[in-house]
Amino acid sequence: MHAMVPDDPAVRDLLTRLDNHPTYRWSEDKVSALGYDLSTIRRTFKRTFGITFLDLARARRLQAGFAALSNGYRVIDAQLEAGFESGAAFRTAFANMVGVKPSAFSDTALLRADWFQTKLGPMIAVADNTHLHLLEFADRKALPAELSRLQKAAGGIGFGTTEPLERTKAELTEYFDGQRAAFTVPLALHGTTFTKSVWQALIAVPAGEIQTYAGLAQKIGRPSATRAVARANGANQISILIPCHRVIGADGNLTG
Numbered sequence: 560m561h562a563m564v565p566d567d568p569a570v571r572d573l574l575t576r577l578d579n580h581p582t583y584r585w586s587e588d589k590v591s592a593l594g595y596d597l598s599t600i601r602r603t604f605k606r607t608f609g610i611t612f613l614d615l616a617r618a619r620r621l622q623a624g625f626a627a628l629s630n631g632y633r634v635i636d637a638q639l640e641a642g643f644e645s646g647a648a649f650r651t652a653f654a655n656m657v658g659v660k661p662s663a664f665s666d667t668a669l670l671r672a673d674w675f676q677t678k679l680g681p682m683i684a685v686a687d688n689t690h691l692h693l694l695e696f697a698d699r700k701a702l703p704a705e706l707s708r709l710q711k712a713a714g715g716i717g718f719g720t721t722e723p724l725e726r727t728k729a730e731l732t733e734y735f736d737g738q739r740a741a742f743t744v745p746l747a748l749h750g751t752t753f754t755k756s757v758w759q760a761l762i763a764v765p766a767g768e769i770q771t772y773a774g775l776a777q778k779i780g781r782p783s784a785t786r787a788v789a790r791a792n793g794a795n796q797i798s799i800l801i802p803c804h805r806v807i808g809a810d811g812n813l814t815g
Contacts, residue, residue, distance in 0.1 A: 569595050570603055573612055582623045582642040585616040608680065610698050618697055621656050622681050624649060625674040629718040634661045657683065658703025665715035672706075672716050673724050678735045682798070685709060685716060686723040690747035694727060694797045705796045712749070731799065740766035742800045750794065753781075757791035764805045772806060 573590070576583070587597055590612065604612045624641030632640065638649035654660045657672075664672070670692060672685045683702065685693040693709055695702045710716045726744050733739035748755045756779045763778075764770050770778075776788045795803045 567603060569600060570607070573600070577612075577616055577619055581619040582640065583616070584620075584642050585613055587613070614698075617652065618656065618681060621652055622674050622676070622697070624653065625657075625672075625718070628661060628664070629673060629720070637661065655703070656697065658705075658707045659710055659716065663710070663715075665717050668713065668715035668717035670709065670713045670716045671719040671721050671724065673718075673720050673728075675728055677731055682731075684724050684727050686721045686727070687747070688721050689723065690745045691723045691727055691797060691800070692747045692749065694800060696798060699798075701796075709749070727800070734799070744800060746797055746800065749796070750791070753784075753787065754791040754794060757788050758795060758797075758801050761792070761795070761801050761803055761806070764802055766802075768805065770806050775806060 572593075573595075577585075590600060591597060601611050604610065604615065608615060610618070620641045620643070624637040624643070627637035627640040628634070634649070635646055638646050641649060643649035643652065650660050650662070669687045670685050671687070672683060674681060674683050674697065676682075679696070681697040683693070683695055683697055683706075684691065685706070692713075693705060695705065706716070723744055727742075730739055730742050730744060734742070748758055750758070757775065760775055760778050761770075772785045772789045772792065773782075775792075776782050776785045779788070781788070792803045792806050795801050
């Protein structure tokens with residue numbers, strides 16, 4: 560079950576159904592047939608998870624297809640596993656979600672991509688045999704562009720797992736369970752010298768503490784670069800392990 564679920568019987572029921580049958584093809588008619596008001600369900604899921612229930616269900620189906628591809632299934636078999644009636648629909652949905660068509664993934668690529676479930680929702684991670692290169696929530700709008708850039712820079716991405724990917728999943732589980740405050744996964748940082756210095760400063764922010772963009776700019780010796788620090792913070796493509804969520808505006812409000 561998902562974390563941060565509101566105390567709403569309808570939401571809990573739909574999430575339980577989704578967890579039990581992740582490849583089920585949900586539609587508005589099927590949600591209505593359960594006696595739920597579509598507009599209420601839509602608003603509640605949007606407010607809580609940032610996406611509608613139908614979008615969440617579609618993402619879970621794609622996750623099943625991604626897992627099938629990672630296990631060596633052919634695209635057509637992964638399409639069927641994900642509950643898509645046509646290969647075109649599966650490829651289009653896959654490309655829209657991750658920015659790369661299934662056929663563009665390479666069996667010989669050094670970088671490997673995996674899609675896994677966390678208490679805050681599905682995440683996609685990319686790593687080679689030594690370092691983690693990307694960690695994003697599957698519904699992040701910047702994900703397609705990030706994966707596309709990474710694929711071009713590395714000459715390809717393949718499905719599967721590596722030791723850093725397995726360590727990332729294990730340490731995230733411990734983190735969400737309150738058993739870990741820091742991470743040991745080696746990180747590959749893709750950015751300018753300035754951007755990397757911001758990310759390194761973010762990693763140094765202790766768990767349970769917050770920092771402002773201005774304070775972060777001071778820490779890296781660039782006190783006038785507050786806006787540039789904010790941009791670098793937003794460009795982070797290794798969520799949670801590089802804790803950009805610990806930075807707030809000078810007025811104490813969340814930004815970006």
